[in-house]
Amino acid sequence: MQFPAKMIHSLFLVNSSGDIFLEKHWKSVVSRSVCDYFFEAQERASEPENVPPVIPTPHHYLISVLRHRIYFVAVIQSEVPPLFVIEFLHRVVDTFQDYFGVCTEAAIKDNVVVVYELLEEMLDNGFPLATESNILKELIKPPTILRTVVNTITGSTNVGEQLPTGQLSVVPWRRTGVKYTNNEAYFDVVEEIDAIIDKSGSTITAEIQGVIDACVKLTGMPDLTLSFMNPRLLDDVSFHPCVRFKRWEAERILSFIPPDGNFRLLSYHVSCQNLVAIPVYVKHNITFREGSSQGRFELTLGPKQTMGKGLEAVLISSQLPRGVLNTNLNPSQGTYNFDPVTKLLSWDVGKINPQKLPSLKGSMSLQAGASKPDENPTINIQFKIQQSALSGLKVNRLDMYGEKYKPFKGIKYMTKAGKFQVRT
């Protein structure tokens, strides 16, 4: 009798056309036919996103995540917190992305040996072993063209021989003996605004979420503190493990020994009491007439309360109703594209000039004889505002202790649209 072992048993990577292109087993081998249950669910789902993340089968449970159009399907044999598996799978994807730049089927196939070595290190007997990217990179060096060439000539390997220093230290996220000639620490405060705007232009819901991404390249063991002008804005926060929670609780100061390189220091939610200033407005007139095979489509965008900063990289996308055969639109700036198969309309607006508002006008041709669609399409907007955090969050100062040199410090602010939808 095989006792049902806990945690992750096997992993299958499935591409969008339903082929398993990689499998890895941490315990005894599970036949890939177990994925048939997954394929069934995949067929039933109308969209790739609609495949349920947890699928029970007679002997196993399949927990999957979909990223970069690849399903990462983990096979579980018994009770385990599903989020545990899901979070781990996302870490796997993040690691791949970190190592290969992209996480595509081709990249994984090209680096199958590194992928295997990584998976071997990340999980022992189905239980996560090393998921910290700093530690992994000491164990298995990421493939670069230079290193590949050097390795083929010298016969040296990508695999570290020593236990990464981080594994045993009290700061597992940082390796020892880091050295830089230019010591620099950059922090990006990036805020995303999620909003639903209704037909009449009034805000149904809007909230701001932010992250502080850091790129720290400092020699030795620096101890940093970062303080805010207005820490009260932060309603709910989650930290990188390096942040000392007690210090934050007491003084609202971020005190930490940073990992080496890129990492996410903090993500936060701005308290909902503060009314969110919506930086963009949309005027729209989308109509379908009963009995007519033509529909009108008019869209005008304009900036609103942006504190003098311009809206950039504006991109409009909308899922038009199934009845729409084609569109004949005329953008005042930028380019637009309509895919008649997926019915996805996208309009790359670019920068908004307040003097000359961009618009997209024209007609849609509908299927002859079909009744008019019930619902007008929802418009999704993406944009960026440079050098401004919408919530008004400001970093006060950044100090370094524990090392003697003077680092170069930089802070950048940016606002982006998150899930920003306008109902029409």
Add this chain to the structure above:
Amino acid sequence: MLSMSTNNLSYSDQGGTDSAVEVGQETTPTSSNAGAGFGLFSVDFKKNEDLKEMLESNKESLKLEAMKRVVGLIAKGKNASELFPAVVKNVASKNIELKKLVYVYLVRYAEEQQDLALLSISTFQRALKDPNQLIRASALRVLSSIRVPIIVPIMMLAIKEAASDMSPYVRKTSAHAIQKLYSLDQDQKELLIEVIEKLLKDKSTLVAGSVVMAFEEVCPDRIDLIHKNYRKLCNLLVDVEEWGQVVIISMLTRYARTQFTNPWKEEGVFDERNERAFYESDEEKTRDETEAKPYMMDPDHRLLLRNTKPLLQSRNTAVVMSVAQLYWHLAPKNEVSIITKSLVRLLRSHREVQYIVLQNIATMSIQRKGMFEPYMKSFYVRSTDATHIKSLKLEILTSLANEANISTILREFQTYVKSQDKQFAAGTIQAIGRCATNISEVTDTCLNGLVLLLSNRDETVVAESVVVIRKLLQIQPTQHSDIIKHMAQLFDNITVPMARASILWLMGEYCERVPKIAPDVLRKMAKSFTSEEDIVKLQTVNLAAKLYLTNSKQTKLLTQYILNLGKYDQNYDIRDRTRFIRQLIVPNDKNGALSKYAHRILLAPKPAPVLESAYKDRDRYQLGTLSHTINTKASGYLELSDWPAVAPDQSVRNVEVIEPEWAPSLGKTGKSKPAKSSDDKFYSDSGEEEEEKGSGSSSSEDGSSSSSEESGSDAESHVQKNSSQSSEESDKSSSQSEKSSSESDSEKKERKTKTPLQKKTVKPTAKDSRYLMKRAGPTSPKQHTKTIFVNVINQHSVLQTFSYSHWSTLCVSLFTQLCPLSLAFPLQVSGPAFVPEKSHDLLHRMTGKGLSAQYQFPRQPCLYQPTMVSVQISLTNTTDHPLEQIHIGDRSPTGLNMHCFNTIECLEPEASVTVFMGIDFNDSTQAANFQLCTKEDHFSVSIQPAIGELLLPITMTELDFRKEKGKLLGMNESSATITMAAENMTSQPISRPVATVANLGVVPSSQGNVHRFAGKTASSRAVVLVTVELRESSTALITINTEKSVMGSMLLRDLKLALAQA
């Protein structure tokens, strides 16, 4: 050739053309000239052969390339098992990447090729003793991942050893290995629990998560093991790695539910409309009355809540969720709401995370809508959400609806109804129905809204509306004849069976309100009856029956017609129903009794359906679990127990802070006395076994029973008596004292002192070794498997003799069992039989800029460390100026364990000095490279030991020699026959050349023509036995027995050379 052809055959049998094509593609770079028309199968064969060749080549790079391709095959799920013999040879490779890839391969295929897999075991055993912790750990990882039942005893030993390794990383690996071994062989449970118990005491944060995982898998019911470690785990929690946090939190949740009393009882009535909470609090109240004492939270309970709270800020969603469920299940009701924000934050994460979090919020929001109401807008649906996310949000919004916010929610729902996703629109209609029943103020509004939807173009929307309207009408049947009429009008256009059936049922149920329409609908149905779905047919029969009872004049014929149709229907349910209805409503002589009641049976007032959430009773599962997600009990799910009525003894969690290693148990008795009386009372009250386990006195019982189970021998009880004597005298009945004595006893066990323990643990290990032998004997016909076991035993026995403190007592007694005699004559290191004067150049004076160095092997046991080989170095200054600060610099390989000589401050011209150093060659002839530095310069030098110098001579009797040799047969034996020079035929010259070659001790021999020599390797202390048997015509047979087969063959080569020459 034979195997080749069968190979081909099997491939073509499988007939996987596409696999063959793929294989063909892979081969293109290597064998491009193979014509496609030549047949793909042969190409395929060629490819594997090709890989085999590469693997067997001498070039590392080729091997590595081959392994990479093999791993590629494994990743694709292709069968590469036939390469096993070729791959397994490389397991001891020096190239770490190659080695790792071989590990990957081994773990994948060992189960299928058990016999061959055993060949690799000794490599891992060796690596387990490597000075590099990463190598030790990975050896244990692979060894324990090879799922071959026959190596269970080896795994067990390795785990035990690794559990007391210096490196926490290795200890962590051993905790993982516990689970692997357990899933391989459940009989090891008891032994594994011992290891778990030991590892639970570990103070390293690295180990904590893994050992708790092992605990959860092997013995989740042994709550008693946790007591002493509870506070430590709580305090370490923040620093444990995130995955460990999840496991520990979920274990502590279960633990707390068995150990603490219910914190919810003081709170009385909540403002929630929730029977469950009421019920629970009621229960508590009755209990309160009997107890009549205010609730005081156990400080340990508080400790857990306090220490988990910061983890809500973790970036790991699984950690946040596990803290949330801990608060939900353990915290006082007024504190639970702190988890809300964090859960809502998780909704920003990936789609899959959202799904799980929303499910849990759905369950929570039914019980406590107040928690999430302020965040209602976070659950608004976006058009880009996946369908299952949408329906979960809908579910939550419905649960959150109350009088105050219903208008906002309904407005939101109106948008959803128009969604292009029709499944979602249908879900919204059901949600509206639920809101309408829950909040009576809006019932009419909802109903009107739904009626409007009846003219919707989409069929599913209409159908869903009909069904929901039917349910709503049932709840409020008065004055809705308009709606029923309206639905009758729509009836012709509706095709969805469920909707049609619902309308028919409504007609029948309220036929008196629509007396004109109902018969007409029945007439239409009579026409189309045969082409309807079963569910519609059943409702048609019902409608007919009801109309027959109320309006028989108009419908008598129609009813009979329908009943006749139904009588011959293909579906037996319909035939049954028809038969039943006919008997019930059509009066005849036989069944008059029942038909009297037909009216009351068919037209009885029916209770309105309750529209409730699908998440209503999901709270029977612990939140955050897989079982909760799939709403069925997943295998391995551990129930969360109810709060105990009375808190079990709290003192079990007390840990003496400073505990001297050999603390006399007397010291503790006084302190723990007060606890004892409460213990007793408690136990006399409750007879529950589970709770008893949690108490101090029972754990002492546990302890002693387990130890007596272990020992059983007189020696053991004697030892125990000794240590606990004083305490027993002072307070014989005190359970606590007994406990502490057994505790200190077990501590001693851990300390692994030599003498008492050897006696003490004879019994269990005897059992074990019997088991071992049994396994090795009949089940494995193969010679080499047997020898492997002997190896293990042998190796360990030697180790024991040299009191290698790391080895567990298990192997000690293993040894005792197997060769009791050896104990009496321990293998002693003797002085060298012969010291060669030959010295080697370390640094020539030309390259050393005047510093010259020579080294030789003095063949003395190294003083610095027993595993090192001592090297004597003479340094001479040939320059005309003094050399300062001569010392040793960088070394390679970096892990090289070496004892350097002290820096020589100054070496005068023409002076020379002799220094000693120790080098751990790790039983290999690989050169030790290091730098010899002076103040100004540094020179790279290397010492290459001859194989014979890695040995230390031992003295043993001939009997012992034979016994040892008997254990080292099979693949541990290498031998050769040589022709000897004539002058070597007497005894003296034989031992001389042998001693010159290798540092071996002479074993006295009773036979004139057989010469025996014995030694052991410096590093791993493996026995090396050399036998030279002189034969006629000046030939001699040299036999070398050692488990270090590589060393054996090298030594043989050297000896052959030496003896033949001489």
